[in-house]
Amino acid sequence: MNRDDLISYVREKEPNICQIVVLKDGEELFAKEWNGYKKSDCTHVMSVTKSIMSLLFGIAIDKGMIKDTGEKVISYFPDYVVKRGEKTIFEVTIKHLLTMRAPYKGKGDPWSKVCSSEDWTKTSLDFLGGRKGITDEFDYRTVCLHILSGILYRATGMLTVDFANEYLFMPLGIAEHKNFYAKNAEEHKQFTIEKQPKENVWFADPQGLGTPGYGLCMSATDMAKIGQLCLNNGMWKGNQIVSQEWISQMTSPRAVEGDFYRNMQYGYLWWIIHPEKNIYAAIGNSGNVIYVNPPENTVVAVSSYFKPTVFDRVDFIEDTLLPCFQ
Numbered sequence: 001m002n003r004d005d006l007i008s009y010v011r012e013k014e015p016n017i018c019q020i021v022v023l024k025d026g027e028e029l030f031a032k033e034w035n036g037y038k039k040s041d042c043t044h045v046m047s048v049t050k051s052i053m054s055l056l057f058g059i060a061i062d063k064g065m066i067k068d069t070g071e072k073v074i075s076y077f078p079d080y081v082v083k084r085g086e087k088t089i090f091e092v093t094i095k096h097l098l099t100m101r102a103p104y105k106g107k108g109d110p111w112s113k114v115c116s117s118e119d120w121t122k123t124s125l126d127f128l129g130g131r132k133g134i135t136d137e138f139d140y141r142t143v144c145l146h147i148l149s150g151i152l153y154r155a156t157g158m159l160t161v162d163f164a165n166e167y168l169f170m171p172l173g174i175a176e177h178k179n180f181y182a183k184n185a186e187e188h189k190q191f192t193i194e195k196q197p198k199e200n201v202w203f204a205d206p207q208g209l210g211t212p213g214y215g216l217c218m219s220a221t222d223m224a225k226i227g228q229l230c231l232n233n234g235m236w237k238g239n240q241i242v243s244q245e246w247i248s249q250m251t252s253p254r255a256v257e258g259d260f261y262r263n264m265q266y267g268y269l270w271w272i273i274h275p276e277k278n279i280y281a282a283i284g285n286s287g288n289v290i291y292v293n294p295p296e297n298t299v300v301a302v303s304s305y306f307k308p309t310v311f312d313r314v315d316f317i318e319d320t321l322l323p324c325f326q
Helices: 003-013 048-062 094-098 111-115 120-126 143-156 160-172 185-193 220-231 244-250 314-325
Strands: 017-024 027-033 178-180 201-203 271-274 279-284 288-293 298-304
Touching: 003 027, 003 314, 017 220, 017 314, 027 220, 027 314, 048 094, 048 143, 048 160, 048 220, 048 244, 048 279, 048 288, 094 143, 111 120, 111 143, 120 143, 143 160, 160 201, 160 220, 220 279, 220 288, 220 298, 288 314, 298 314
Parallel strands: 178 201
Antiparallel strands: 017 027, 017 298, 271 279, 279 288, 288 298
C-alpha cells in the first residue's frame, strides 16, 4: 500500500479519523487530514487525557511539589470529612490512582453524581475506599480520577490547565489551552460527542480544575510532540521537561487482569502494548492514540471524532499504517 492508497483506505475504512502524524527519528514522515479538519484543529482526545495527566504528575514530582507516588491521597485533603466507618481511604496512595488500582465503592463511574455536584473532587473522594480494603485489583475509572486534579491543585496552587501550559504545553510549542465549562448536562454531552473541530481547550469542573480522565482537546501534531517527548526520555530541544526516571516509571508494565483490555499491560496512565519491546501508547475512545515505538524511533498520533464503536487503533497503526513507510 502506497501513501495514496493509505489516504483512500482511511477515508473508506476508518472514516472518523481526522488527522494522522508519523514521526521517524524526530522528523515528520507523514501528515494528513480528513473530514475537513486543518492541521491545527483539535479533537477531544478522550482518555489520552489520562496519559497527559501522568506527565504533569511527573513534572510536579520532579519539581518537589509532590514528594512521590507513595504519598497518601487523603493527606492532600485535611478538610475532607471521612465517612464514619471508612478506613480504606486512609491507605490509598497516588500510585494506586495512577495505576488504576485504587479501590472504589460500587461499580463503574458515578458520572451523574460527580458531574452534577458543586465539588467534583470531594464527590469523587466520597467513592474512594470501601469495605474490601486495598486489593490492588485493576479497576479502570475515568470520572473518579478527578481526585488527581484536586491533588495537583493542592500541591501546586495552580489550575490543571495553567500547570500544563507553563510546564508542558508551552515548552513543547503547543498552543496555550483554556478551560471549557459546560453550562448543563446537554452541553457536557455535546462536548463529548460532536464531530466538529475544537479549539485548544480542557474541560473543567466548576472550580476550574481540568478533568484528568477525559476532556483535553489536541491536534495530532501536538499529540505527536507529546509522544516524541516521551521517546526522548523527557528531553525536548535540549531541555529536560520531565525526568528520564519518570518516563521509565510511567512506562513500566504491570499486568492487567481479565481479557477485556486485549492483553495489554498498564503503566502510570499509559497502556503498554508490547512490554518486551517497550512499545506503549496513550489510548482514548474513538481511536485517539499517541503510539510510541522506541525500537523503531517512531511516533504515531491519530486524532478522531467521536465514534463509540472504536476503542483503539493500535492494530491499524501496526498492521496498516506503519508498513506503508517501511
